Amino acid sequence: MAELKLDLHDSLQPVALLKVNQALRAMQAGDRLEIRGADPSTFPALMRLLPEARFTVTEARLQPADYCMRIRCRHPHQSHLDPAGAPAPAKGAPR
Numbered sequence: 001m002a003e004l005k006l007d008l009h010d011s012l013q014p015v016a017l018l019k020v021n022q023a024l025r026a027m028q029a030g031d032r033l034e035i036r037g038a039d040p041s042t043f044p045a046l047m048r049l050l051p052e053a054r055f056t057v058t059e060a061r062l063q064p065a066d067y068c069m070r071i072r073c074r075h076p077h078q079s080h081l082d083p084a085g086a087p088a089p090a091k092g093a094p095r
Contacts, residue, residue: 001030001031001032002027002028002031002032003031003032003034004023004027004031004032004033004034005033005034005035005036006019006020006023006033006034006035006036007036007037008020008035008036008037008038008039008042009036009037009038009066010038011037011039012039013039013041013042013045016037016039016042016046017042017045017046017049020035020046020049021049024049024050024055027073028073029073029074029075029076030072030073030075031072031073032058032070032071032072032073033070033071033072033073034068034069034070035067035068035069035070035071036066036067036068036069037066037067038065038066038067040062040063040064040065040066040067042067043060043062043067043069046069047060047069050071053074054073054074055071055072055073055074056071056072056074057069057070057071058070058071058072
């Protein structure tokens with residue numbers, strides 16, 4: 001498992017999205033990626049880059065001056081599990 005970090009504080013949105021997309025393509029199951037940046041408008045675009053079947057967002061924090069996101073690349077057999085590895089509750093089921 002690799003622990004990767006991307007600092008996008010000095011990157012404009014198109015460059016930031018390119019860097020993140022390249023990192024996502026290189027990730028293997030179990031790898032973790034931390035993304036930090038300063039342009040809050042980049043945050044929603046980053047969220048759209050993440051295919052739900054392949055990645056789990058373990059932390060997402062958006063503030064007026066910056067953002068931080070941590071994601072994990074799932075193992076193929078964990079496509080319907082929550083980040084802790086437990087089965088996700090069925091829709092409408094009590095938690």
